[in-house]
Amino acid sequence: MKKTLTGAFAAALGLAAIMPTANANPEQTTNGAQSPAATMAAQTCGGCHGTLGQVKDTAFMPLAGMPTTHFVRAMEAFANGSRPSTLMGPLARSFSKEEIQAMAEYFAAIPKFNHTATK
Amino acid sequence: MSTMNRRNFLKIASAAAAASPFLAGASAKAAEEKHVVVIGGGVGGATFAKYLRMYAPEIKVTIIEPKKEYQRPYGSSEVIVGNVDMEEITISYDALKNKHGVNMIQDLVTEIRPDKKEVATAGGMTLTYDRLIVSPGITFDYSLIPGMQTPEAQAQIVHGWDAGNQLETLTKQLQAVPVDGTVVLVPPPNPYRCPPGPYERAGLIAQWLLNRGDKNPKVIILDPKDGFTTDVTMLQAWNRLYGMNLPKPFEKNYKPEEVATFKKYDKPGVIQWIMATEGGRVVKVDAANKIVEAEAGVFKADMITIIPPLKAGKIAIEAGLADKSGWCPVNMKTFESKIHPFIHVIGDSCIAGEMPKSGYSANSQAKVVALQVKALLNNQPLNEVVLQNTCYAKAGPNDYGMFVADVFRQNPEGVLKRAQQPRYLPFNASTAQFRLSAVYLEAWMQSFTQDIFS
Ligand SMILES: Cc1cc2nc3c(=O)[nH]c(=O)nc-3n(C[C@H](O)[C@H](O)[C@H](O)COP(=O)(O)OP(=O)(O)OC[C@H]3O[C@@H](n4cnc5c(N)ncnc54)[C@H](O)[C@@H]3O)c2cc1C
Numbered sequence A: 001m002k003k004t005l006t007g008a009f010a011a012a013l014g015l016a017a018i019m020p021t022a023n024a025n026p027e028q029t030t031n032g033a034q035s036p037a038a039t040m041a042a043q044t045c046g047g048c049h050g051t052l053g054q055v056k057d058t059a060f061m062p063l064a065g066m067p068t069t070h071f072v073r074a075m076e077a078f079a080n081g082s083r084p085s086t087l088m089g090p091l092a093r094s095f096s097k098e099e100i101q102a103m104a105e106y107f108a109a110i111p112k113f114n115h116t117a118t119k
Numbered sequence B: 001m002s003t004m005n006r007r008n009f010l011k012i013a014s015a016a017a018a019a020s021p022f023l024a025g026a027s028a029k030a031a032e033e034k035h036v037v038v039i040g041g042g043v044g045g046a047t048f049a050k051y052l053r054m055y056a057p058e059i060k061v062t063i064i065e066p067k068k069e070y071q072r073p074y075g076s077s078e079v080i081v082g083n084v085d086m087e088e089i090t091i092s093y094d095a096l097k098n099k100h101g102v103n104m105i106q107d108l109v110t111e112i113r114p115d116k117k118e119v120a121t122a123g124g125m126t127l128t129y130d131r132l133i134v135s136p137g138i139t140f141d142y143s144l145i146p147g148m149q150t151p152e153a154q155a156q157i158v159h160g161w162d163a164g165n166q167l168e169t170l171t172k173q174l175q176a177v178p179v180d181g182t183v184v185l186v187p188p189p190n191p192y193r194c195p196p197g198p199y200e201r202a203g204l205i206a207q208w209l210l211n212r213g214d215k216n217p218k219v220i221i222l223d224p225k226d227g228f229t230t231d232v233t234m235l236q237a238w239n240r241l242y243g244m245n246l247p248k249p250f251e252k253n254y255k256p257e258e259v260a261t262f263k264k265y266d267k268p269g270v271i272q273w274i275m276a277t278e279g280g281r282v283v284k285v286d287a288a289n290k291i292v293e294a295e296a297g298v299f300k301a302d303m304i305t306i307i308p309p310l311k312a313g314k315i316a317i318e319a320g321l322a323d324k325s326g327w328c329p330v331n332m333k334t335f336e337s338k339i340h341p342f343i344h345v346i347g348d349s350c351i352a353g354e355m356p357k358s359g360y361s362a363n364s365q366a367k368v369v370a371l372q373v374k375a376l377l378n379n380q381p382l383n384e385v386v387l388q389n390t391c392y393a394k395a396g397p398n399d400y401g402m403f404v405a406d407v408f409r410q411n412p413e414g415v416l417k418r419a420q421q422p423r424y425l426p427f428n429a430s431t432a433q434f435r436l437s438a439v440y441l442e443a444w445m446q447s448f449t450q451d452i453f454s
Helices: A002-012 A036-049 A068-080 A088-094 A097-108 B003-019 B043-055 B094-099 B151-156 B165-175 B197-212 B231-241 B248-253 B314-318 B359-377 B431-453
Strands: B035-039 B060-064 B103-105 B109-113 B118-121 B126-128 B131-134 B138-140 B182-186 B218-222 B271-274 B282-286 B291-294 B297-300 B303-306 B310-312 B343-345 B387-394 B401-410 B416-418
Touching: A036 A097, A036 B359, A036 B387, A036 B431, A068 A088, A068 A097, A088 B401, B035 B043, B035 B126, B043 B060, B043 B094, B043 B131, B043 B359, B043 B431, B094 B103, B109 B314, B131 B359, B165 B303, B182 B197, B182 B297, B197 B218, B197 B231, B197 B271, B197 B387, B231 B248, B231 B271, B231 B401, B282 B303, B310 B314, B359 B387, B359 B431, B387 B431, B401 B431
Parallel strands: B035 B060, B035 B131, B060 B103, B131 B343, B182 B218, B182 B303, B218 B271
Antiparallel strands: B109 B118, B118 B126, B138 B310, B282 B291, B291 B297, B387 B401, B401 B416
């Protein structure tokens, strides 16, 4: 019920137009956050969190559209252990501050994927 | 036609060509249109094609793959124990074709001609490329296992390491194991596809036999190695779940206070791991009578599965892309072959420093190569690389998961090295962490497949 409403609401607002298509070119969707270096770091997340961070219906957190500070704080908390995790702890510790900032900006600039609207 | 008009015409023509799915050999190639050919529509090849189309829609990408649908090897041991069926591991190429505009050709590449920058197929086609991506997976080498060279032996004892019908054979063989029977599993020597995979399969089989009601089944691992990826987590789990004693020579991998937490059993457990120094190396196999002779002794089994030594995909070896090791040396910044220029080898077939041969590695390499190939074809500078691997595994039960997670960068010599961070769950991980790892494992099978094929 909730899902249908979200979909219908999005459609009513004409939000379907911002639905990223399969060919969404990250270098076109942005304010410049999608440099090759940022893409290089951010694309490593896709194997779990989905292409462009737009994971569909799974246990993983979608990263697309996440505010930059939210992303950076989460990674810091994983790295210092204040946020319990399975493998995000080891991974967060393996990326540099610059890489984490670049990833955060990359994902913040990508629209959230409203999956229900495509069904 | 004025110069102006002519240029515009070319632009429009190539844009139109880029927008529609390409047909092999059809449509005159516009002057500036670049063509990248991919051998193999598996994890490496499919990820590369999707990501290059996403990053550089103006570049034409063709995948040549003999199979109509992909059967994923990752997660495929779960088929043997009935956790998932064949349909669940079968994946369509429709999204690559229709959504991403990848030109899919169902055919087998039989020859690579680096000097002419072209490939030839079994179906009689010849395709030219600006860059060639080779991701043909693995081949199996039985030459070093006496008793396993004949087709009969290879039909009786199967590996199931490349999905396909062998998974069905293994399923039937497991179901035919008598109550409290013995299963012998032989992992391959390094390096090989999916380092935790053979051990996960041993755990899944042990759990299946116990779930069936067996009181005293045996799963014996005869190992040519003294350790494996995820071993410290896996052995701890097997000690808890399957009455397995910690092998004495392995104790050095734990702190003394950790060793003290291991339970001691006065008889062998359901799983027995016979490491190389304890005689795990196989010397001879009698497939017809289901007997494996190892340095430690002779093992009579009800079911045997042997994953033989592996090498790069056949086409990579035939094209001279492999070295004496049987794997393909590459420049680890671009994955361009050190032997033939303009050819990039990714996935299990390549030598990628400390990166394991896994689906996650193949996927991560493919994305890097998509960025680098885009730069190379546009005469832009190459990018510094960062890559990742995550492999999940189950200890046996569906609620006990574990993982290895690593980030890789090039060292000054250009070799890909792990970032030096803990890569496993800690020794004192909580029940919740093992349980969550299993939840993520199952979610990963879906999200990973989407990242490659959807
Ligand atoms: C039991 C098991 C469990 C696993 N679990 C995991 C896991 O949890 N996590 C993980 O990351 N990895 C896992 N893996 C490993 C993963 O499946 C492989 O590492 C990955 O598939 C390698 O990708 P690839 O592109 O190199 O090869 P493949 O995916 O095998 O693709 C190769 C493709 O090339 C095609 N091909 C071959 N030769 C030619 C030719 N001449 N012309 C055209 N096409 C050709 C083949 O048909 C095939 O489709 C597991 C593997 C197994 C066996």
